Amino acid sequence: MLGAQESASRNLHISTSEHLHKDTVPFLRRQRLQLAMSSMGSPVLDIATPATHTMGLFLQPYVVKHVHPDIQHHQKITQIIITGSPQRYAQLSDTCIDSLRPTVSWIDSHTIHLNCFPSRSLMLHYASVVATYLSLFRRDSGIVHLRPLDSDHTVRLIRESNLQAIGKIDLAIIGNVNNLTGLEGLTDHWYGFDRSEFSIFRWQKFTSRKHQAVAVIGCLEQLWGDTGGHILRALCTQLNVKCVIYIAKCGSLSEEYTSNGWIATGTKAFLKGEVIQWSCPLEPVIDMSKDMSKKVARGPIVTVPTPLCETRDWLSEWASKATWVDCEVGFIAKAAVELGVQFGFLVVVSDNLWHPEGQNLSNEDSPTVISARKVLYDQMTKILNSLLLRLDAS
Structure with missing residues (x-):
């Protein structure tokens, strides 16, 4: 049967040595990012916090599982650009159904592109995930930017x-x-x-x-x-x-x-x-x-x-x-x-x-x-x- 078990294919599993700072939760607040995308107007991205989200303390492990390791392990990143970029599917003949996740391209030592399947909904989701992760770990969520995507892409x-x-x-x-x-x-x-x-x-x-x-x-x-x-x-x-x-x-x-x-x-x-x-x-x-x-x-x-x-x-x-x-x-x-x-x-x-x-x-x-x-x-x-x-x- 093509495809791994659903649990393996739905999530990007990541281990990290980072932990929430003991003073993080009291200082976390519900933030709102205004993200400008020409074909989407100006959508608002909610950045979740354990204090207000229904996942509570389970928010952190959920988010960590979905953030690319490069974002987690490189503290000097100053710009994360969420792009819509299809992968080279011709090279993925053995890939399982529902197993592909965003890839990373380094533009320079401080800037990366997070390359998502070109879907406006999916790009907004990953922008939200990354921004929430950065906020949880007391990093600047304002470095997350969405690249404009043509509505017919x-x-x-x-x-x-x-x-x-x-x-x-x-x-x-x-x-x-x-x-x-x-x-x-x-x-x-x-x-x-x-x-x-x-x-x-x-x-x-x-x-x-x-x-x-x-x-x-x-x-x-x-x-x-x-x-x-x-x-x-x-x-x-x-x-x-x-x-x-x-x-x-x-x-x-x-x-x-x-x-x-x-x-x-x-x-x-x-x-x-x-x-x-x-x-x-x-x-x-x-x-x-x-x-x-x-x-x-x-x-x-x-x-x-x-x-x-x-x-x-x-x-x-x-x-x-x-x-x-x-x-x-x-x-x-x-x-x-x-x-x-x-x-x-x-x-x-x-x-x-x-x-x-x-x-x-x-x-x-x-x-x-x-x-x-x-x-x-x-x-x-x-x-x-x-x-x-x-x-x-x-």
Whole structure:
């Protein structure tokens, strides 16, 4: 099976000898950086602190895992520029799905570029992560700068990628597809190793019992934020897809749902002030029996730019409006509704914002979490196999 276990592929694991100064926490404050990007207006980046963020003391280990070692170990850096720069995918034939993370280019002895996949959402996320890290370790978060990104850059890259090589399909299953090992029709043989400049996708394509063309599609890069919506639009315009199912993870805004004990789904999303509602093809399948609905919970989801904006004040505001929080579903749902594509999501509840202790985003590579998630992915696979049969019969 292509792809390492989800826990290994979702995070950049970094060890560091640095520790928070004993006087850091009292002096930390919630800062706001005005970041000028010509194609994005002037977005505001929240720099999280343990005193105000829902992760509390788990904020530091979460952030450290996602900051490049060069930034951590070189104290004399005076400028960190977040850029959108695709990697040389033709050289990455053995790379796992969802395993690529930003790289660093040294411009001079004091300046580095943090090269992200060219997605505005992802670049904002990493700018927030790096700035939060610097603030936590009493370094100057003001040295983080975002390089302007053309609003169509991601669209062009996806359009020119190897996605079109998949051919026409009826159903696409996208996202954390590494773990769907029991899906009917799935094998150990993946496609997409064409060594082209933008061969960023890996897939398996098969025909279901009633001649539905199905593709299970993974991306080498993080499918983050607005990228999800761009991919759905490409699936529709290039591959004529009729239905898309997204597999990933989310946080719970309800105290009821424990970390790594539930699968979340829904038919309503909040995105940048918009409310998006749709009819989900998974609903009839989940309602078929208690066995299908086991460990599945439904509710509205709010899509945010980064987990670092999830402060305690934010949680108090949103807990009465939404059950789940993530960074992609709203974008994908919006594109699906606009294009008339059926859409559904099945996502692991990775953390509970009310209860950061125990299993959370800072320790999701632990054997306990991996074992718990396998149970949930097996249940997702059972639901998807039933969906295939239902779509076959329609």
